[in-house]
Amino acid sequence: MSVRIESLTKTYGVQNAIDHISFSIGHGEVVGLLGPNGAGKSTTMKILTCFMPQSSGEAEVCNFNTRTSPLEVRRRVGYLPEHNPLYGDMYVKEYLLHVAGMYKLANPEARVKQMVELTGLGPEQHKRIEQLSKGYRQRVGLAQALVHDPEVLILDEPTSGLDPNQLVDIRNLIREIGQQKTVILSTHIMQEVEALCPRIIIINKGKIVADGSRESLQRGKKGQELVEVELDGAIDVALLRGLNGVLRVEVLSGNRYKVEAQAGNDLRKAIFDLAVKQNRAILSLNVQQSSLEDVFRQLTRS
Amino acid sequence: MYSLFLKEIRSFLSSPIAYVVIGVFLLVTSLFIWVFPDYSILEFNFANMDPLFVMAPWIFLFLIPAVTMRSFAEERKSGTIELLLTRPLTDFQIVGAKYLAGLVLVFLSLLPTFLYAVTVYRLADPIGNVDTGAMLGSYIGLFCLASAFVAIGLFSSSLTDNQIVSFVTAVFFSFFFYAAFDSLSLMQLPQQVLLVLEYLGIARHYEGMSQGVIDSRDVLYFVSLNAFFLTLTRYVLQNRYR
Numbered sequence: 001m002s003v004r005i006e007s008l009t010k011t012y013g014v015q016n017a018i019d020h021i022s023f024s025i026g027h028g029e030v031v032g033l034l035g036p037n038g039a040g041k042s043t044t045m046k047i048l049t050c051f052m053p054q055s056s057g058e059a060e061v062c063n064f065n066t067r068t069s070p071l072e073v074r075r076r077v078g079y080l081p082e083h084n085p086l087y088g089d090m091y092v093k094e095y096l097l098h099v100a101g102m103y104k105l106a107n108p109e110a111r112v113k114q115m116v117e118l119t120g121l122g123p124e125q126h127k128r129i130e131q132l133s134k135g136y137r138q139r140v141g142l143a144q145a146l147v148h149d150p151e152v153l154i155l156d157e158p159t160s161g162l163d164p165n166q167l168v169d170i171r172n173l174i175r176e177i178g179q180q181k182t183v184i185l186s187t188h189i190m191q192e193v194e195a196l197c198p199r200i201i202i203i204n205k206g207k208i209v210a211d212g213s214r215e216s217l218q219r220g221k222k223g224q225e226l227v228e229v230e231l232d233g234a235i236d237v238a239l240l241r242g243l244n245g246v247l248r249v250e251v252l253s254g255n256r257y258k259v260e261a262q263a264g265n266d267l268r269k270a271i272f273d274l275a276v277k278q279n280r281a282i283l284s285l286n287v288q289q290s291s292l293e294d295v296f297r298q299l300t301r302s
Numbered sequence: 303m304y305s306l307f308l309k310e311i312r313s314f315l316s317s318p319i320a321y322v323v324i325g326v327f328l329l330v331t332s333l334f335i336w337v338f339p340d341y342s343i344l345e346f347n348f349a350n351m352d353p354l355f356v357m358a359p360w361i362f363l364f365l366i367p368a369v370t371m372r373s374f375a376e377e378r379k380s381g382t383i384e385l386l387l388t389r390p391l392t393d394f395q396i397v398g399a400k401y402l403a404g405l406v407l408v409f410l411s412l413l414p415t416f417l418y419a420v421t422v423y424r425l426a427d428p429i430g431n432v433d434t435g436a437m438l439g440s441y442i443g444l445f446c447l448a449s450a451f452v453a454i455g456l457f458s459s460s461l462t463d464n465q466i467v468s469f470v471t472a473v474f475f476s477f478f479f480y481a482a483f484d485s486l487s488l489m490q491l492p493q494q495v496l497l498v499l500e501y502l503g504i505a506r507h508y509e510g511m512s513q514g515v516i517d518s519r520d521v522l523y524f525v526s527l528n529a530f531f532l533t534l535t536r537y538v539l540q541n542r543y544r
Contacts, residue, residue: 074388081385085385088380090313101309102306
């Protein structure tokens, strides 16, 4: 296991920032940590990176406990904190060499060069960090997190405040990295999770409210299949209701029907057969998934 | 740790801080040694460096806090402390690296004053008729005193994310340890208390070393004072930022 968290709790005063959280992440997984602001995403990450000690529970990275062997954990974790703090008065290359030095890399020059290439910092590498645009700074942040070739990458809102082009660039970069490494990234942008993370953990008020693959979450908590069909003419609603597993049929305008069925019933073929039998042509047929945003709102609003 | 130490020194040298501090230190000390008639060696007609060693603590009292005020306060304000504390370094290595970098800067500012020493040596009549032992002892004492100010400065910087607060706190603590204990020992108090107060102050130990006597008790005092503040800094790092 790359990351294992068991019954992790962090208390600030009387408030539980996170409350008995448990999950584990296998090697090479890319996991999105989702949740509203203040849900405990950053706190979880800060504990995993050994920035903060937990109040109770255990956290392990690559089988090293954050409490008992923090230096081993830190060697194996690459971390991009929330606001991407950097030393503005240092030069890009100077900074990366400095970071490489702190990890005692064997060949820092070569490694930094490699990172500059990977993150596309080439044209900016001789500038001061404070002179860089936000997108390039974010790349520096990623480069410093990656320079020691960590096994686990922890990214706290890596794309906040970027413009759409930069967003795509950084996402591509993360996706590329995610092919070899375990990545945990937090965000509250749904598209980001859809684009990057096969697995999603949703935290709300310090508790895990959902943990599963993107598809399983999207299929909706209600456990229903939703099909919207448009025909070239009207059809008897009772016929649709009679199909296997159908719970509800809603008539929409212009010969469109919304059919809800119990989970596990793929209605598309049945509807097609029915339409043929009734001499109707199907103009469109959509299986609707509840969007991740709906799922998120459903789980975290209370 | 070495990498952090180098980075700290480089950040001193790539910003105006080091140059202003060293420049001001040299300017003020040379004014006292050579120009101001009340202190000037040329007026005094004694071939020693006493003006330097009397004034330097007071100049360091303000300059060293100015150097150390950023060290943790700025890291904290800009958030880089979060990255620093998640590198594979122990808290003590982090404090140590910053402390050593501060010492290097102190050393760099003291280095050019050897020129004054050489000048005094040459001016003496006959040439070389100076108490080199006392001079060397004073230098060692001054360095010890400055190192204590660095440790105090680091501690003050770790307390806050505001550089001004850090500076003022550091000046206060440094002043307290340098002079206040000594002055307190003039109060009407039982003899034992007075002895303890005097022992706690930097001034007594500094003056002892200025005589050219390197007493192990004075050295031990400075080592413990430094260790005390560095340990406090480490304690704050472990508990306050997290």
